[in-house]
Structure formats: C-alpha cells, structure tokens
Amino acid sequence: MLAFALRRTAVALALVWLVASLVFLVIHLIPGDPAELLLSQGGSAPDPAAVAELRERLGLDLPLWQQYLTYWQGLFQGNFGTSLQDDHPVASEIALRLPRTLELIGAAAVIALSIGMPFGTAAALRVGGPLDRIASVVAGVALSVPVFVVGTLSILLFAQKLGWVSAGGYVPLARNPMQHFILLLMPASTIAVGLGAVVFRVTRSSVLEVLSRDHVRAAQARGVKPRIIILRHVLRNALSPVLTVVALHLGALLGGTVLVEYVFNWPGLSGYLVRAVEARDYPEVLGIVLAISILFVFLNLIVDLLYAALDPRVRHA
Amino acid sequence: MSAVSAKTSKYRRLLLPGLLLALVVATVAAAPLLPLADPVKQQVAARLTGASAGHWLGQDEYGRDVLSRIIWGGRVSLTVSFLAASFACIIGSLLGLVGGYFRGVIELMSVRLAEVVLCFPPMLLALLVVTLLGPGAVTLVLVLTILFTPGFARVAYAETLTARTLDYVTAQTALGASSGRVLFRTLLPNITPPLLVQFSLTVAAAMMLESGLSFLGLGVVPPSPSWGLMIRAARSVMEQAPLLLLWPCLALAGTVLLLNVVCDRLRDALDPRGAAVGAIPGFLRRRSRAPLMAAPAPTAAPSLLAIEGLTLRLETGTGPLDVVRGVSFSVPPGETVALVGESGSGKTLTALAVMGLLPTVITPVAGRVSFTGRDGTVRDLLALPEAELRRLRGNDISIVFQDPSSSLNPVHRCGKQVAEAILAHGEGTGAAAARKVVDLLRKVGLPDPAKRAGAFPHELSGGQKQRVMIAAAVANTPRLLIADEPTTALDVTVQAQILDLLQELKQEAGAGDAAGMGLLFVTHNLAVVREIADRVVVMYAGEVVEEGPVAEVFARPRHPYTAALLSSAPESDAEELTAIPGTVPSPAALPPGCHFAPRCAFALPTCDASHPAGVEVGPGHTARCIRWREVA
Numbered sequence: 001m002l003a004f005a006l007r008r009t010a011v012a013l014a015l016v017w018l019v020a021s022l023v024f025l026v027i028h029l030i031p032g033d034p035a036e037l038l039l040s041q042g043g044s045a046p047d048p049a050a051v052a053e054l055r056e057r058l059g060l061d062l063p064l065w066q067q068y069l070t071y072w073q074g075l076f077q078g079n080f081g082t083s084l085q086d087d088h089p090v091a092s093e094i095a096l097r098l099p100r101t102l103e104l105i106g107a108a109a110v111i112a113l114s115i116g117m118p119f120g121t122a123a124a125l126r127v128g129g130p131l132d133r134i135a136s137v138v139a140g141v142a143l144s145v146p147v148f149v150v151g152t153l154s155i156l157l158f159a160q161k162l163g164w165v166s167a168g169g170y171v172p173l174a175r176n177p178m179q180h181f182i183l184l185l186m187p188a189s190t191i192a193v194g195l196g197a198v199v200f201r202v203t204r205s206s207v208l209e210v211l212s213r214d215h216v217r218a219a220q221a222r223g224v225k226p227r228i229i230i231l232r233h234v235l236r237n238a239l240s241p242v243l244t245v246v247a248l249h250l251g252a253l254l255g256g257t258v259l260v261e262y263v264f265n266w267p268g269l270s271g272y273l274v275r276a277v278e279a280r281d282y283p284e285v286l287g288i289v290l291a292i293s294i295l296f297v298f299l300n301l302i303v304d305l306l307y308a309a310l311d312p313r314v315r316h317a
Numbered sequence: 318m319s320a321v322s323a324k325t326s327k328y329r330r331l332l333l334p335g336l337l338l339a340l341v342v343a344t345v346a347a348a349p350l351l352p353l354a355d356p357v358k359q360q361v362a363a364r365l366t367g368a369s370a371g372h373w374l375g376q377d378e379y380g381r382d383v384l385s386r387i388i389w390g391g392r393v394s395l396t397v398s399f400l401a402a403s404f405a406c407i408i409g410s411l412l413g414l415v416g417g418y419f420r421g422v423i424e425l426m427s428v429r430l431a432e433v434v435l436c437f438p439p440m441l442l443a444l445l446v447v448t449l450l451g452p453g454a455v456t457l458v459l460v461l462t463i464l465f466t467p468g469f470a471r472v473a474y475a476e477t478l479t480a481r482t483l484d485y486v487t488a489q490t491a492l493g494a495s496s497g498r499v500l501f502r503t504l505l506p507n508i509t510p511p512l513l514v515q516f517s518l519t520v521a522a523a524m525m526l527e528s529g530l531s532f533l534g535l536g537v538v539p540p541s542p543s544w545g546l547m548i549r550a551a552r553s554v555m556e557q558a559p560l561l562l563l564w565p566c567l568a569l570a571g572t573v574l575l576l577n578v579v580c581d582r583l584r585d586a587l588d589p590r591g592a593a594v595g596a597i598p599g600f601l602r603r604r605s606r607a608p609l610m611a612a613p614a615p616t617a618a619p620s621l622l623a624i625e626g627l628t629l630r631l632e633t634g635t636g637p638l639d640v641v642r643g644v645s646f647s648v649p650p651g652e653t654v655a656l657v658g659e660s661g662s663g664k665t666l667t668a669l670a671v672m673g674l675l676p677t678v679i680t681p682v683a684g685r686v687s688f689t690g691r692d693g694t695v696r697d698l699l700a701l702p703e704a705e706l707r708r709l710r711g712n713d714i715s716i717v718f719q720d721p722s723s724s725l726n727p728v729h730r731c732g733k734q735v736a737e738a739i740l741a742h743g744e745g746t747g748a749a750a751a752r753k754v755v756d757l758l759r760k761v762g763l764p765d766p767a768k769r770a771g772a773f774p775h776e777l778s779g780g781q782k783q784r785v786m787i788a789a790a791v792a793n794t795p796r797l798l799i800a801d802e803p804t805t806a807l808d809v810t811v812q813a814q815i816l817d818l819l820q821e822l823k824q825e826a827g828a829g830d831a832a833g834m835g836l837l838f839v840t841h842n843l844a845v846v847r848e849i850a851d852r853v854v855v856m857y858a859g860e861v862v863e864e865g866p867v868a869e870v871f872a873r874p875r876h877p878y879t880a881a882l883l884s885s886a887p888e889s890d891a892e893e894l895t896a897i898p899g900t901v902p903s904p905a906a907l908p909p910g911c912h913f914a915p916r917c918a919f920a921l922p923t924c925d926a927s928h929p930a931g932v933e934v935g936p937g938h939t940a941r942c943i944r945w946r947e948v949a
Contacts, residue, residue, distance in 0.1 A: 018433070019437070022433065023445075026445060026449070027449065038448075038449070140574070140577060140578065140581070141570075141574060143577060144521070144570055144573040144574035144576075144577050145566075145570040145573070145574075146525045146528055146529060146569060146570070146573070147529075148528075148529055148532050148545075148548065149548065149566045149569060149570055152548060152552055152555075152562060152566070153562070153563075153566055155555075156555050156559055156562055160555060160556060160559070161559075213723065214718065214720060214723035214724045215723060215724055215725055215726040215727075217674055217718075217724075218718060218724040218725070218726075218786070219726070219734075219737065220674060220707075220710065221672060221674060221710055221711060221715070221716045221718070221790075222710065222711035222715075222734075222737055222738040222741060222789055222790075223707050223708065223709070223710040223711030223712055223738065223741040223742055224711070224737050224738075224741045225707070225741060226707075228737075228741075232726075232729070233726050233729075236728055236729075237726065237727075237728055251438055252438050252439060252440070253438075254438050254441075256438065256439075256440045258440050258444070258529075258533065259440075259529050259532065259533065262532075262533060273441075273444060274444075274533055274535070276448070277444045277447055277448045277535060278534070278535070280448050280451070281448075282448060282449075285444065285445060285448045286445075288441075289437070289441050289442075289444075289445050292438060292441055293437055293438070293441070296437070296438060310728065311727070311728055312727070312728060312773040312775070313727055313773070313775050
C-alpha cells in the first residue's frame with residue numbers, strides 16, 4: 001500500500017509540473033504578441049507605450065527560459081503573481097476565497113451522494129419498477145438543465161415567489177453559523193441537482209453490474225442475509241466506479257462553480273476569476289487557474305488512494 | 318424475424334425525440350425566412366409588456382420581441398455548438414484513429430497530447446482562453462473545439478484499438494492495403510456509431526457551456542441574442558417579469574434534454590447488449606408462487622433429496638420455453654449421485670433449482686423437490702418461502718460452484734467469506750467463527766491456514782480458492798453438498814486433488830450412513846463419475862434419459878446417448894473413440910418424438926413419432942429408449 005501511495009504521489013507531482021508548465025506556456029502558444037493581444041479592444045490597435053509597459057510588467061521581454069525559472073522561483077515561494085490592476089498578491093486572495101469554494105463543493109457532494117446513492121441502489125434492486133422508471137426520467141431531466149438555469153429559477157421560486165430564503169450572499173461561519181448554512185443550502189443544492197443525477201446513474205449501473213456477478217450468488221448460497229449481501233457484497237463492490245465518477249465531476253466543479261457562485265453572489269474563487277477575466281488581468285487568471293489545476297491533480301491523487309483502499313487488487317497492479 | 322422487429326422498435330423509440338429535435342433545428346435554421354420581428358430592434362416605450370398579438374411572448378427590458386430573440390438566440394447557440402462539435406469530431410477522430418492505428422510515438426503525439434486538455438477543469442480552460450482572445454462567437458467555437466477534441470480522440474482511439482485487431486482488418490493489412498485505405502475505408506465506418514453518440518453528447522455539452530459563458534457575459538457579445546445572455550438580462554428584472562426568465566430557460570433546457578434523449582436512445586439502439594435484467598439474483602424478487610402443477614405422489618424411500626417431475630421454464634421475448642422437463646431422481650443420504658450431460662442439457666439448472674438460486678428469467682412451473690432436513694422434517698424446496706430457504710442454504714444444503722475465481726468477492730478476505738457461512742446460521746461471535754475458519758481451512762488442506770484466512774482471493778491460486786469455497790460450503794456440516802463442475806475451471810493436476818478432498822470430506826461425514834452427507838456431483842466428465850459416484854443420472858436436452866448404479870450403467874448402458882457418451886470419452890475402455898454426431902438441440906427446436914433420435918445410431922422411424930417414457934431396465938436402473946435391450 002505504501003509503495004503504491006508513493007508511486008501515485010510521484011505521478012501526481014509530475015502532473016503538477018506539467019500543468020504548471022502548460023499554464024506558463026499558454027500565453028506563448030498563442031500567435032502574436034501577448035501584451036498587444038491583452039490590451040487590444042475590439043480591433044483598435046493598442047497604445048505602443050502601454051504595450052511596452054505591460055511587456056515589462058509581465059517580464060515578457062526576458063528570454064523564455066529566464067521567465068520560466070522566475071516563474072518557478074515564485075511558485076516555490078508561494079507567489080502566484082500580482083494583479084495588473086492593483087498589485088494585490090493573487091495568492092492571498094486565493095487563500096481567502098478557496099475555502100469558501102471548497103465548502104460549497106463539499107456540501108454539494110454530500111447532498112448529491114446522500115440522494116443519488118440510495119435512489120440509484122433502490123432503482124437497481126427493483127430494475128424496471130416504478131421507482132426505477134420515475135427516478136431515471138428525473139435524473140435525465142436534471143442532467144439537461146444547465147446549473148445557472150437551476151440556480152436562477154430556484155431564486156425566482158424560493159426567494160422571489162415564496163420568500164423562504166434570501167436570493168444569495170454569504171455570512172462567515174464565525175459570525176452567524178445558522179445564517180451561514182442557510183445561505184449555503186441553495187447554491188449547494190443547485191450544484192447537487194446535476195451531480196446527484198450523475199451519482200444516481202453511476203450507482204444504478206454499477207449496482208446492476210455487481211448484482212449479476214458470481215460472488216453475489218455464492219454469498220446467497222452460503223445463506224447470508226439479503227441485507228448483508230446488499231451492503232457487503234453489492235454496495236461495497238459498486239462503490240469504486242461511483243467514487244471515480246464523483247471525483248471526476250468534483251474536479252470539473254472546481255471550475256464549474258463559477259456559474260453558481262455568480263448566480264448566488266457566493267464570494268468564492270469564481271467571482272474573483274470572472275472579474276479577472278472581465279478585466280483581462282492575465283496574472284490573476286493564471287494564478288487562479290494554476291491553483292485550481294493543482295488542486296484538481298491532488299484530488300485525483302486522493303481518489304486513486306481511496307480506490308486502492310477499497311479494492312485490494314489495485315494495490316498490486 | 319423477431320430480431321428485425323426488435324431492432325426497428327429500438328429505432329422507433331428514437332423517432333419522437335428525433336422529430337422534435339429536427340423541428341427545433343428547422344425552426345432556428347429558417348429564422349431569416351420566418352415572419353419574425355427584428356430581434357435587436359428596441360422599443361423602449363413598450364418595455365416588459367406582456368404577450369400580445371404582435372409579440373406572442375411579450376417584449377423584453379428594451380422592448381425587443383422575445384419570441385424572435387429566442388429563435389434567433391437558438392440559432393446562435395446551436396450554430397456555435399454544432400460547429401464546435403463538428404470541428405472537435407473531425408480533429409479528435411483523426412487524432413484517435415491515427416494514434417490507435419500506428420500506436421507508439423504517433424499515439425503520444427496525437428491522443429496523449431490531446432488528453433492534456435483533460436488536466437484542466439473545462440470551465441477554467443474556457444475562461445483562460447477568453448481572457449486571452451476576448452469574448453465573441455469565434456472565441457467560443459475555438460474554446461469548445463479545444464475542450465471537446467480529447468473526448469472524440471479517446472472514443473476513436475479505443476474503438477480503433479478494438480477494430481484493428483478484427484480479422485478482416487488484419488486480413489486487409491496482410492493483403493497489402495495502404496494505411497490510408499485501411500484507416501478511412503475499413504476502420505472509420507466501424508467506429509462511426511460510437512462517434513455518432515459522442516457527437517450528440519458533445520452538442521448538448523457545448524450548448525450548456527456556451528450558454529454558461531454567455532450568461533457570465535463572456536460568451537456571445539450583445540446585441541446578438543443568445544439564450545445565456547437572455548437569462549442574464551432577465552435576472553435583473555425577474556421581479557417585474559418572471560416570464561421573461563422562464564422562456565429562454567425552457568428553450569435551453571428543453572433543447573439540451575432533447576439532445577440527451579436522442580443520444581441515450583441512439584446508444585441503446587446501437588448497443589446490442591442492452592440491459593442485463595435476466596442476471597439479477599433471485600433474493601431480490603418477491604417469489605411469486607404460482608401454484609405448481611400436481612407432482613406425482615412422494616415415493617416411500619427415505620431419500621435425502623427427491624426431485625420429482627421438475628420442470629423449469631425460461632421466459633423469452635418470443636414466449637416461454639421449458640428448458641428442463643419432468644426431471645426425477647433422488648440422492649439418498651451418504652451416497653454420491655453424479656448428474657451427467659453435455660453443456661445445455663439442463664444439469665446445472667437442476668442443481669440451481671434445488672438451491673433456489675435460479676436466474677430470474679427461469680422459474681419452476683411443475684414438480685417437487687423434497688428435502689429431508691437435519692431435524693427430520695421433509696420440505697418441498699420449490700414451495701418454501703425465500704426466508705426459510707435462506708436458513709437451509711449454506712447450512713443443510715451447500716453448493717460449490719464451477720469458477721472459484723469469480724465466486725469469491727475480490728474485496729473481502731477469504732477467511733471473512735468463510736466466516737459468513739458460519740455467522741449466517743448461528744449466534745456465535747466473530748472471534749469464535751474466526752477460529753473455526755482456521756480449522757476449516759486446515760481441514761480442506763490449505764497450508765498455513767491462519768495466513769490464508771487473512772489473504773485476499775487474488776493472492777491465492779485457483780485450486781486454493783476452490784478449497785476456500787469448499788471450506789465455506791462444509792462449514793456447517795451440510796446434509797447435502799452440491800458440487801457444480803467444481804474442477805472444470807482448474808488445472809488438470811489440481812482437479813484430482815479437489816476430487817480427493819471431496820471424497821475425504823464425504824468419508825468423514827459418514828459415507829453410506831443414514832445420517833451421512835449426500836453429494837450431488839454435476840459434471841460432464843465420465844471418468845470422474847466412475848471414480849466417485851454411486852449412482853449416475855444422465856441428462857439430455859432437459860430430460861433424464863438414463864439413471865442407475867454407476868457400475869451397472871457403465872457396464873451395460875441402456876440408452877444410446879449414454880453408450881455414445883461412454884465411447885466418446887477418452888478415458889473409456891472402448892477400442893475406438895467415436896464422436897456423437899450433431900449437437901444438443903436448442904430447447905426452442907426440440908425434435909418431435911425422442912429428442913435424441915436425430916443423432917442416434919439406433920433410431921427407427923417410430924422414434925420420431927412418439928416421445929418414449931422411462932422404462933425400468935434393471936433393479937434401480939431406468940432408461941428412456943424403446944430399443945434399450947439392443948443398446949448394451
């Protein structure tokens with residue numbers, strides 16, 4: 001198990017290097033002068049003096065290898081760059097906002113798993129039954145409605161029409177825990193609609209697949225109680241694919257919460273990102289993308305390790 | 318015939334969503350031709366007015382016609398998504414095709430390179446590109462193309478890998494066809510169906526992303542209408558005009574839903590496997606006990622297991638099929654009965670019926686399976702409720718399956734799985750069960766049993782795994798042990814050891830004793846039968862054709878099928894090995910009269926006319942043949 005963990009960690013670190021280098025290279029991969037590109041506003045040529053200044057600010061006048069070294073030097077010191085607009089360090093803003101985004105994703109995952117898994121299991125155990133049919137249709141619809149549509153419509157319904165909750169916002173946990181969780185509920189549930197549908201589908205197909213395996217019949221032949229068969233021999237084995245898919249989606253959510261945070265005014269990483277993109281503040285965008293991508297890699301590492309913990313065969317592969 | 322109608326019905330399910338989708342596409346494509354108001358013409362005086370004759374869905378915050386904007390907006394959304402999906406499909410498929418065909422460095426440069434994109438969350442990558450290039454429809458198409466190319470590359474790559482090993486592709490290469498020809502004329506048509514599914518999936522995903530970016534104000538640039546932009550604008554006036562928000566939401570979600578449904582149905586239609594419903598184990602089904610047909614009165618003989626007139630029915634798409642018909646035989650205590658037959662003769666189904674472990678699609682429709690339990694009461698296993706049957710399974714009756722590798726759960730330690738059998742039928746503690754497991758593993762001949770108990774199944778060899786399965790089966794000293802081809806999946810050298818083990822266990826449990834363990838041994842190996850069995854039951858096409866004491870049947874087989882089996886077995890004493898001509902008939906096409914007649918050397922015209930009944934040919938020896946006297 002330890003050897004497996006070390007091997008996977010090494011791969012993850014290599015991926016971090018690759019991702020960080022790619023993020024560094026993106027600006028150089030696009031044809032034309034990056035500074036000019038960033039300053040161009042719909043066709044009109046930018047002021048040459050401004051371009052020269054930006055080139056110097058971004059260090060674009062240095063040789064590529066030197067830029068690359070400076071870049072890594074900065075990363076090792078926790079320096080993710082500074083904003084073009086106000087020289088504010090990107091890293092400190094990320095440190096402030098990232099936990100809020102993670103909290104949102106975590107809450108969404110909990111809701112999605114606690115709805116998707118029981119329904120997925122129940123649907124598979126009575127495949128073709130009324131519950132299976134209804135839940136499958138609901139999941140199909142849930143997957144087709146974009147997350148910002150769900151969010152906007154639930155604001156319209158729950159905040160505007162029914163007046164149950166306020167339309168969005170954020171209160172720090174320390175100031176008012178109750179209010180904090182109330183405000184968390186709607187954005188988290190919004191994300192959970194699509195995620196829960198995914199969890200439902202994967203659980204359903206995974207359970208169905210495991211049910212038809214020989215070892216389930218063998219457990220039955222030993223006289224094991226149905227409840228234990230379902231828990232120990234079906235769900236336990238069906239868990240790995242569910243975990244993988246959820247992890248993949250959580251990774252996509254790291255960036256995908258942009259829309260939900262925007263809709264609900266949740267002051268996470270994404271609002272920051274959208275503002276940076278609007279202002280075309282390249283160092284800020286780069287820093288955020290880098291932070292999230294690294295997180296994404298480590299998330300996958302955690303999943304790999306969990307996977308090995310769940311399935312003894314993986315450790316020896 | 319039935320396959321064709323099943324296929325068209327699959328495509329029929331595609332018809333309705335396909336037509337609706339075509340309607341949506343046709344509407345937005347015909348937008349310039351339709352008598353619509355100008356989607357960007359403002360009429361501030363009439364802002365937020367409701368539906369009217371001139372504006373069916375009302376007017377927005379600038380007084381623009383909502384219906385017209387929805388249709389024109391759909392045009393932008395669909396064009397962007399369709400273009401991006403097409404570009405991604407062309408580039409991705411090429412990369413995947415080339416990478417999968419040539420492998421090696423080219424694979425690295427094509428498929429693996431494209432997969433780098435997957436290292437980034439999609440929305441993030443999109444925002445990164447928008448930062449560099451600025452928002453707009455062209456940027457959108459570029460971004461979406463980049464994002465969805467690896468998906469196509471993966472699908473094309475995987476399918477190419479499978480397709481290139483197909484015989485006719487290999488044959489083409491061997492005949493000297495050029496790589497280009499093989500790639501585009503042979504491989505491409507083969508991988509088209511999955512790419513088609515991927516394409517409809519991608520258009521839907523692209524629409525979601527496009528509308529999301531537009532919603533953020535980073536996609537389509539105003540004043541061009543787009544569903545995302547319309548939702549963005551309507552948000553600020555949702556208090557006054559909630560309907561303004563609803564229409565673009567419905568249009569967007571509805572279109573994506575249609576695309577997804579088309580994609581699902583397309584996948585169902587293209588994937589011939591479909592859902593594996595028949596494989597669901599029986600403990601989940603509420604046993605619907607239709608009254609069985611009257612079975613013959615129970616025989617007086619004190620048998621451990623007496624199967625009488627067992628008929629098993631398979632429900633198929635074309636109607637019910639009786640795959641096992643009127644099977645009767647018994648297993649006395651302390652004896653070994655071998656159930657012999659070719660694959661498809663119904664011997665395994667008969668064994669599973671005794672255990673109550675038949676697949677859902679097969680149900681007993683007639684007969685009786687009387688079993689004398691440890692307490693002396695005789696129960697009909699076919700009529701027993703599932704909960705009571707469960708208490709007998711692994712306790713009074715046990716079974717050892719054919720393939721030990723798939724019969725052990727890979728994620729649990731072997732000892733734990735053996736302990737399950739003990740704990741399911743007693744109140745004992747886990748620790749006591751664990752001690753008993755080690756004893757059991759020692760008894761079935763595993764070296765270092767304590768260590769083996771803590772091992773995962775993949776750490777043991779096939780023979781060791783089968784010993785573990787046997788340990789679990791005999792954990793509660795069953796009265797009846799069913800062994801369903803327990804050595805078929807094992808190496809020849811291991812087979813003999815497992816047979817010896819079963820023999821030993823039976824000796825221990827008191828062979829020939831009235832309280833001894835009965836063994837029902839299902840096999841197609843006649844040499845094994847001669848070695849271990851007391852009685853033999855020969856099955857053919859779902860029926861018992863001969864039954865009798867092993868010595869008697871082997872010396873004087875009274876059914877031509879048994880005789881043919883004996884002379885075709887390499888271990889037999891026959892001077893000449895003869896194969897039985899033909900194959901076991903399918904239960905859907907049983908020959909009239911005697912089912913073996915078409916393959917029988919003794920067949921007479923009368924054999925095709927009437928189905929022979931079992932005849933007593935000697936003491937405890939029956940055969941289902943009218944010419945039994947001439948066979949031996």
